[in-house]
Amino acid sequence: MRKQKTWQTVLKRTAVIVAAVFAFFPIYWLISTSFKPFDEWANWPPIWLTDNPTLQNYRIVFFPELAREFAAQQEGSLDYKVSGSAWNAFKGSAIVSVAATIISVAFGTLAAYSIVRFKTGGKNYPFQFLTVRMVPPIAVVVPMVVLFSILKLSDTYFGLILAYSAFTLPFSIWMIRSFIDDVPAELEGAAMIHGMGQFRAFLTVTLPLVKGGILSTALFIFILNWSEFLFALVLTAGNVVTVTLQVANYVSASSGKLYGVQAAMGTISTLPVIVFGYMIQRHIVRGLTFGAIKR
Amino acid sequence: MSKKSIVTDRSRRKFMQSAAVGATAAVIAPSFIMSPRMANAATLGNVHIEAAKKAKELAAGRNITLKVLQPSGSLGNVKPVADQFTALTGVAVEYLEVPLGEITQKILLEAVAKSGAFDLALPATFGMPDLVESGILVNLDQYASKYEPAGFQDDALFSTGDYYKGSLYGYQTDGDTYVMFYNKDWLENPDENKKFADKNGYELKVPDTWEELDAMMAHFHHPDKGMYGGALFRTQYFLAWEWWVRFHAKGFFPLDDDLNPQINNAAGVEALEEMVAASKHLYPGARTNGLFENFEAFGAGDKFCNIGWGGTQKFLNSDKSSIKGRMAFGPTPGGIVDGKLLRTPYFNWGWNYVVSSVSAEPEIAYLLTLYACSPAMSTVAVRDPDGYFDPFRGAHYEDDAIIKTYSPEFLAVHKASMEGSIPDLYLKGQGEYFDELRTNLGAADAGTKTAKQALDDTAKSWERITRRMGKRSQGVQWSFLKSIYPSSIRNRLK
Amino acid sequence: MNRIPFNIRLVLPAQLTIMAIVVVPTVILLWLAHTDWQPTQNIPWFDAEFYWFWNFYDLWYDERFINSVFRTLFVVATCIAVELFLALGLALLFLDEWPWRKVAVSIIILPMMIIPVDAANAFFMLFNERGPINHLITVITGEVFEFSWLSHPTWAMVPIMLAEIWQWTPLMFLLVLTGLMNLPENQIRAAVGLGASPVRIFFRVMLPLLVPVISIAVVIRAIETFKIFDPVYILTRGQPGGATETISMYMYNGAFVYFRMGYIAAAALLVLFVVVSVCLVLARPLRKHG
16 A cells, blocks of 8 residues: 555656646746857757856846947857847836836725725626726727827827726726725724724725735736736837837847847846746735635 | 818828829829939038038037837947937937837838827838828928939939839838859859750859759759758748749739739749749758748758848858858849840848938938938948848948958849849738738648639739729829839830 | 715726726727728828728638637637646645645746746747757657747647646646635545545546636636737747737737728727627626625
């Protein structure tokens, strides 16, 4: 009996290891490519672990001038003339993601509170917000381009922030709603007996209790905003750049796609998502199922 | 409200169309022929100085920034010139980058959004008709008449794409004509020559016609010995380009005077069948390889011929290629039409500097493009070893740095090809026309359609597209385009 | 402003934002879908000619559009099935505590935390003709395998679907795991006590109890997979020749490469209508638990 268990355990552990390898492999490739010098990007056979790690790709992303100097000294190293460093893209992503998150969470909290405590709009009202998420963004993007042209919002931070806020509101409303739901209304009732107004009671009693949940929601929505691609692709024309767009700019006339630089850009721009993602790990399930499934 | 403002854009357009249809050549030709500009001290040699001077005057006392929308990777061609412009005029220049394949789309998006995101842009030449029709490009005739020196456009070896329905909309800034590359060692090998001559009745040489090229590729194709006939492409974009040359070389325009497609006539079908037959003698990567893989593949030295642009030569003439110095060059093969050889080199990409109609400073923007495309400054731009721009003006072919990069033999062929290049289909909806062509040619090459079927389907789609685009409007541009085909070719095509 | 009840005022900001960005564009869609407007006509969109229902008629006969619909449904079905299968299998391995369990979970959910565009780029590099996938196949089969995945009309879908499956199986895994860990213990213990084999317990006891969680997971993932865009755009753009076009890619190409905005507006309207109707029906599992 024991032998069977060990054999089973070995099988199980192997399966887990295989799964972990599959999960990690593409990320490993991305990171390792980001350190490869430019003549190792598309070799045959492919280079699994480079013997000549270089920071040139990262230099090109962040400090193009330094990259040019390095290339001048180091023969055969990639000298790619970028218009601006990726700082512009990071700045753009930061501005848009943070602002859109704040708006989404703020509006979402207010709406969630109203729905939970006042049953505003009736039983089916929250589902109206869900339908926003069901809409394929591409379907809305075409008239949005027209709308933005009328409102002069094309290629502006504000336009993108507005679009992102609207499309993440369903998440913030549903997630925060489930957090507020966890707090019994009696707590506020107790505060109200002491003379507080209802909203005041909410702010002083319930809000601190759901603080953690709201923060997790905010991080979750930040991740969605930071990773967004389609709206950024269509609603900007070069003045506003996000990290998801910047990766596509790393092509050159003589070598096509600059894999190493794209990998470097990808690795760095994905770091915030990884960090925040792990921070809110517990709440991911709640978030991505609109609060339907809690741990 | 004056009477003028009551006339909407739409009715004005309709009026222009009917007027143009009635008197196409007469209305268009004079403004295009470009009589020497008056009241203008500039010459080819100093136009850049004059342009900068005038820009400085116009910008005096104001803080002006011009934004340039450019395809990723072209900064090396644009920035050195723009920096000098800034130094001379005090006008700052900013760059907005978009991926190469998207730039025409981004500009068209601006036609809808009208956000003023950029003042100048660098679309691909074949995208110009759509951009003009959408109203996002400034008609540069007014500025050209003031500032353009005599002979400016004659010095540009290919300026067919600069004009649309008779007006100037941008200056060409890249020499993207198709050129052939040959393995010189194989071509001049006496044993191969004897074998070939015995079989075909003429000696090996840089082929003049597609027939000769196909025969040579067949002759040299020995995959078992690691020798391949050609490194030509069989991916969709390149299929269309190769077929375009083969078809024109048979002596026909793609459309007749009434915009009916001629692509599916006997010559078109023949051209496609010959192209598909030639696929047998290409290297295995032909169906999947992109441009950069092709550079490396031909650079390995085991294929007889290749087709490409200046960019191809920049690689093949560098130390990364083992065929450096062992190549012969030739124009794209032609055909025998009415008993004589007809050469139809093909300018199939190109970049144009254009001015946005939403720009607040169109005149200064125009002066920047004039500056950048002047013989002196464009030489600086073309010198960049890592950029897109290939030679396109006489001065470039005499610059030492450029000669060193491309090699004199290549430049000789390149220059001759540029001077006699046929254009792409510069019509509104070019993307749609060519997309239909590409898909059907791909099907023919894969064997899922016969050549006749493929071209018939394309022709039907083309008729539909022309109807949707407006037959009259397309007709105006088509007659204009035909009239500016190179004169040596124009009269020999039916 | 004071006459509006307090609770209404609270939802106003959210409601108005959504109306501005979702409802107003839909209204614009209603107009655009009945014109053949293209920016190259050089007329403002509201001046476009009324085109009756010809766009819908053309869409019905548009092979490329119909193909993209079926292709998308195929992608959704395949990806969900594979994700669910893998998730179930994996989750079973994590039911009990064992050393390094937490670490393993962290690694397995790592794909969810990668920006989809960067993951797609990684897959582009992986499936390059000279990439590691082909290298592995070469080593395993002993024959040189330099297949060009992304240029092949049929096989190009594989990297795209793999990218999607790779990225979102962790989510399914988490959902299924949550469901499994919340299963009522007494039923399972009873079945064990009655001497049922593990396989039977799984299929007869656990799976039926998991149905609510699985249905929520499937519905949510189906909705999101239907919209798939980032991997398709990065890996193939819908090439070669539309062979890997999903609905979102088709609409993007139609609207922003060919700029047939009126026509694509009609397609968008159709898709909106169908998707919202279907989802409202499918979302019943969510409603039950929400």
